[in-house]
Amino acid sequence: MPFEDSDEPVESPIEDDLEPGDDEYFDDEDERDYAPRQPPVACQTTEAFKQFHRAQGTTGEQFCEKVRDIIEYMEKQQMNTALFLHHLLWNTAEVISDTKCQYERTSLTHSAELPGVLRNLYRPPRKHGRGYRAKGAAHAMTEVAKEIIAREVNNEMRALRPIMEAQPEDFNEESLLKITLDEMIPQVKAAAPTWWSICNTAAFTPKQAARNTKKSSPDTAILMVTAIVCFSRSVHRCKLQQLCSAYLKACGLKSRAFDTLHALYFCMSQKTVYNALDRIAESAQAQMREDVKQYPVRGTHDNINIRFQSYEQRTDNKTHFDSGTAATVYPVKDPNAVAPSPTAYQAKRAAGAKDPISPFTVIDLEDKASPQIHSRAVHQILRFLIDSEPFDLRTYKFKDSGLFEPPPPVLQLPTGPEHALVQYMCGTIHQEEASYEGNEKCIREWMRQLGLSAPEDMQKMSEEQLIVWIGDQLTASRMRGIKRFRAQDLNSVQRFDWLIEQPGFFHYMINLGFSFHHQYYGVPGSMGLKHAIDVLDRKNLAKPSVQGTFHHNLDELLHHVAEAHFRDAACALAGVDSLQDLRERSPEALTELANEIWTKLASTQALEELRSKKARDEVHEQSVMFNRDILDYLDLDDAIRHGDVGRVRNLLPRLLFRFIGGGHSNYVTETLELIQALECEWPDDLKVWILQYCWLGNTTGRAGCFAPFDLIQEHNIRDIKHIFAVFGPYATWKYIKKISAAIPTMRKIKDHVEADINHFRRGKSHTKPAKEADVAKLQRVYATGKIHIYDQKRTPLSKEGKAKDYMENGSNFDTLQTTMKKWLARHVSTRAETQDWTDYAMLAAMSNVAGGTGRADDQHLSSPSSSPTTGSNMNDDTGDIADLEMASVSSDSSSLSYE
Template identity: 40%
Template sequence: MDLSNTENFSPITADLSDIIEVIDDDERSISSGEASDIETNIPPVPKPPSAPNETIYTIPKDVEDQYIRHTRAKREQKTPHQIYQACTTLIAHMKALGLDLPIFLDAVFWGNDEAIDDRDIQYERTVFLRSLELPRILENWRKPPRSSHSITRPAGGTKTMNSFAVDTVVDLAKGELSHLGPQLHLSTTDDVSPDKLTSINLVELEDLAKDHAPILWSFLKAVLDTGQGKKWRRVSASIAFTIISMISYTQSHHHNRLQKLLAVYMKFRGVSAKGFDTLHAMGLTMSHKWTCDAVERISSQCMSEVVAKMKQYPWLISYDNINIPFRVFSQRVDNRGEFGNGTAATVYIKRDAPKLPDGITQLLKETRAAGLQNPLTASDINDLASNSYPRIQEQMAYLVLRFLLDSPEFDFGTYKYRKSSSLRAPKAVDQLPTGDDHITLQYLLGTTNIAEASYEDNARLIDEWLSQLGWMTEAQKREFALAKLVFWCGDQLTVDRLRHLFIYRGSDDTSYDRMDYSVLLFGWFHLQMAYANSLHRQYLGTERGRGLQHAFDLLNRKGLTKVLTQGPFHHNLDEALRHVAEAHIREDWLEVAEVESLAELRSRPAEELKRLAMRVVKKRASSEALDKLDSKGAAGMDEELRQVIMWNRDVLQYLVLDAAVKSGDVGMMESMLPHLLYRFSGSGNSKYAIEVLELMQGLYREWPKDVADFARHHCWLVNTTGKPGKFCPVDMAQEHNIRDIKVTYRSQGPNIKWGYLKRLHPAIHVIRKVTEYIEKEFGTLVRGSKHTIPKAELDIEKLRGAYHETGLHSYKAGRRIKVEAERAEDYMTEGAIKLNQGKGSAKWNEGRNFERSDKERVEEDEDVEMAPRSPSPLMTLLFEMAEQREAGAEGEASTELL
């Protein structure tokens, strides 16, 4: 190639003449930061898009390919040696012209004003910048290859290229962050709403980062990629977004979505104020002061929200006592630690419930007055029991069938008829619906330092809760009492004291003072506890017999000998009752089906197994079976087998009730009421016998249909998830909220007082939602949220082996229980006898047969507080007797669900 005459030299050949006219060096494209030499009839590459949906324009593929083909054609015409020779010639010519490579390259690439507009230089520059060789050239500048005769890599332009790369990435990242930052803003109006706080999941936030900061995202993902597989890639994406959020937050404190979420989360996961200072300095959370202020704003918003929803939907309320230790670090006369006794309350919003009709308060007064004159009789209760027992028996048979199907020996997974409809659960009597539309909303009220220690305390608590909900003045309260009904739910002690207040105030001046607006309902969770405790008392026995004490000793179950009201006693007792029940029922399957092992039943069709299950119930778990055994007389009596049959009947009904509660079958719960009355009457538990009687009296005598339907469908159970099988009693939900107050989201520090707790606790349902959101999005939800339940098969088989070895389930005429402590009383039968003899029910009816005022006597001066009318001598006597009875009885403590 002759380079002596540079003016006449042109690299443009005839075959590329069609491209010449599209070559240009437009200054506008240079000033935009783009290395493009394409003329205006082929649009230059524009700036990066400002929105995720904006399309980036690329150079037409056919034009770019022509540049590449041009270089390829020239390369194919030369051998490597020829290229080398051309290079040496070119370098020599440059030297002759007084140029070196830096000067030459600087002039070609926009460093010389005249060279910018030269058509030949424009073309060669464009060919170079669009060539496939450019990436390799840049890489070789940054990291030159070693020569074959040297072990040292040339320095090359490593420092310059690295510095250039860093500067370029920094510039690009800053530009991307300026676009991304506003997308991460969470306003002060949105950061108090749980829906707004959790409206975008982590994957969507990561997509925002990918769209608005693609280079920074790619850089972080590449650095975090350790090749550990798909799971790590998911984790690394969360880490990358967290890093980007921290960087964006340092640029502006308005880019704070993740910081606000993590601040609320950390506050209630035990992070101290000093820890907050550190995390805030790192850009990971908001400051501790902001968090405290935000929680108070959330709490205020929650109270406003619950008041608004109470106007829109039906609702109920529950409350229970709470004990909170307050610590101080420097004791003074006016600054001492204490163990505070207070009360926590929850409002439950039932969005799926129909609104009660207008005038329901007055109608309730009338039906109550009529119901007082028409109490339930023993005959009424016996009829209810007779009509409901077939439904209960059907559920008992299904539980017996499940015990067989779930046993490893039967191996249901390989059972030939496992898909038969005969193995399905019986249809629910009255099933509550599930789904998102039926989720119960919970709102905690401000915890107060009024203890539930007396009737006066409960009267103050009613005023406190209604005041927090907006009914503060006397006029507002009177108006409220004439237009609204309040369904109060709690444990037996709470409801009993409210009922005595209701009686004691029966002759007061206004509906509010008389509590005419109140409907009182006991909590089913505490009733289940009372049922389990009665089974414990009834069948404990001794270690030498075959009662519960024998099972506890055989299985080494500690802490179950004595009934306790605190700690995990109820949970442990419930598990033990189930295991003992299943061991007995498996043995009864062998006796009734006349087989040597449960595996032999695998050959029976599903329909036959269902019939056999009902036969097991009738022959080994019913009052009819007891009567049949009693008819054999003293010579034919088998007392030990009789006690097994009685145990099976009682424990299966306990399990039927528990299954109904968890599944939301309120019809089955209602069917159990007369049988529960028999049990509590027979076992001497007069408190729960009265509660069951009061509920039945309300359902069948005193409440209008709308009130009774609302009570059974919306005041017994709640479902905070909307999922099947996730129902729980209202009082259990209250215990869960108390656990959250005391343990899960507890407040720590020396300055925690009742006033702070009152302001804080309405925010807990938001805190709970944010916590679950963070732990779900970052994959930590499973840790500590539930524990693995060990399989009980070894325990059940150990018990079953002990029963089988002694022939406990085989009939033996004349077998006696020799130790009187081993003999269990028949609470069900004794309760039925007491009821039919009028014992207890007559006293109950006498205690509630009172006259109530229906007048509204209001002072003209609204600001004058009215003194209540003096109660009648009968009311005073009843109240004093109740106070004395409560003072002498041991208070019912709330169970700690830790």
């Protein structure tokens, strides 16, 4: 929780931090003790003596005799080895200053033999394993070694200062993302070799070090231990603590846990973390405003519902749900991007509005796209066959055949790290966006946060830029309604000419799923979705919902049912019992089989032939109709995921037919508006801009990871509500707005730490349960029911179990013409072109006199004469129905309904 209003400041548990002037030396040390020196001359004498004895071939017996002679001489002098070394090694003043003694002392202390001498003193060698080992000087050397190691470790801790040091201002995105373990571990090893060796010995037993090569390296643990002891010395040596704190905050660690881990020196205090979070949010907003000045941008917003928990209820303090709006801005930093021209757009829009699309336009677009849609449909059927578990493509002898490659994309978006989406989250606001008034207030607030709310900035922006704003169907319809009601205002800012609304394709997919649910749900015996739900025992799929995991579950069901359908169709046409029997066929034969399946069991032509028969098989007809329809759903889903916006555009006429036939009037309007814009009202530069930059985004840059912008916005809302949620009494709209901008940075840090530390243990996505058992079960049921084999004696379906042909109803010329006439009657064809900036010039002058902030109040950004008071007073062409209501239109409806 934040501490700006806290009455109980949290003190740091580190009380004995370094004082100014503390050089971290022991009392009898200084910097000169650790200065590097050249090897002394005395060592050369030792080497000369060694060479002499080597040349003379001195034997062990001769060395023994010489040693005895020296010992006997010392005894005559009333000395022994212990007294000799005692006086020689800095214990007698006269010996210390004697030149000859100094020379001999140096030859001993710097000789290459000394480590071996000390090692033998500590642990005398022996030639056998029997009896007691000589103790040597183990006890004395252990005591001395402790002191030596303490001094050495102390010196190495000093050397780690530049590696581990970090200032409070370093707690930012740029600095944190630069920290990598692969870079720090070698640095720490080089600066503190003794300390690292001690920790490494403690982390491994001798036998583990010798034999257990699969045990994970302790380097990461040793680095963290090193960071903890450095942080214990000084709170400024907190580089890893800052990184861990940001990561733990991104993972939702509670405040009490922060206090506990801070007391263990593992992370920074919670107060430090929240202060840093505020700085990160402020920095992100500042960077967003800078990018808005340099690059063209896109934007999204959507509603967010948050539950505010009250732990002590009062009249003005109760647990409740509240609605707000969250927005995200995406600058386009592609150097090859060409921003669309507002002037060209206004001219093209005015001309196109006078010559709108007709039913012939839509039918012609569908005809032109059909060959590409057909090739994709055949490839999808082929992939169902060869990707199945019974076929086992990995062991198929022609697995590398080029016939298994997908058709070329129509308009493929580029991939790569340089094309990863850059996004900035605006501050979340306590403002609903379901009404027209709410959407208008939201747009003004986003412009204020982008630094574009000053009248002169808005005027310049409207003359030089076009901003595409993406949302769900309700958001797009509200923005279109605002522009319709302001079509005759005085200037382009007040008319919102600079804003281009776009519906997101994630909500298209949701509504498309609802359409299939309405059409094919049926009854248990109709072999529809209800039957599949019962066979697979799937839960919570009886009633469409925009809440929870309904769309995900329905999407999986449609994929599994489709795969089972086409696997059964292949077996029926090929005359085999299992797809395993198809392994003997060549890739050419398999491709021909897939094409035959489409022609005979998944096309409109096949459906018409079945309906023309005197004895009709409605179960078989419905299966063929489902096969035909589901291929478009699968094609759209695949095109979105792989970033082929050309395929998405090709499917728009078929989506229109389905929405008309299913009675989804809101999405009929959205699709017609989109086709009208693409074919008549958008100049070429704007079409390229929207197709390449405004339909799909890729947050990673990896192939196959594209997503609609409205889905990306839903992910950001999920992060606000759950991943980076704010809890407790300080969870207010004000604080949520304050830290929302920090969420993309926290997400980057979380991914960075997990990739750097935890990448070999756990991925980012959960493992899906195997689908083979479910698909195989459905396939067996369909094979038993012979749904892909014509049977003229089959019992007809009941009225409740019979699905209507949405595509046939929607593509009927008369129905299409009637629908488009109703849409055209409400489509804005005339907009004012005046540019009267008198009011704006006055507001700019008032703003400068008031304080020079360059900002005007929100109410000054719109024309009071045309501003609606409430959302309910304005009727858009799509009506005032919410997403769920518009998707729940009865499938029995035979005509479109408009408000």
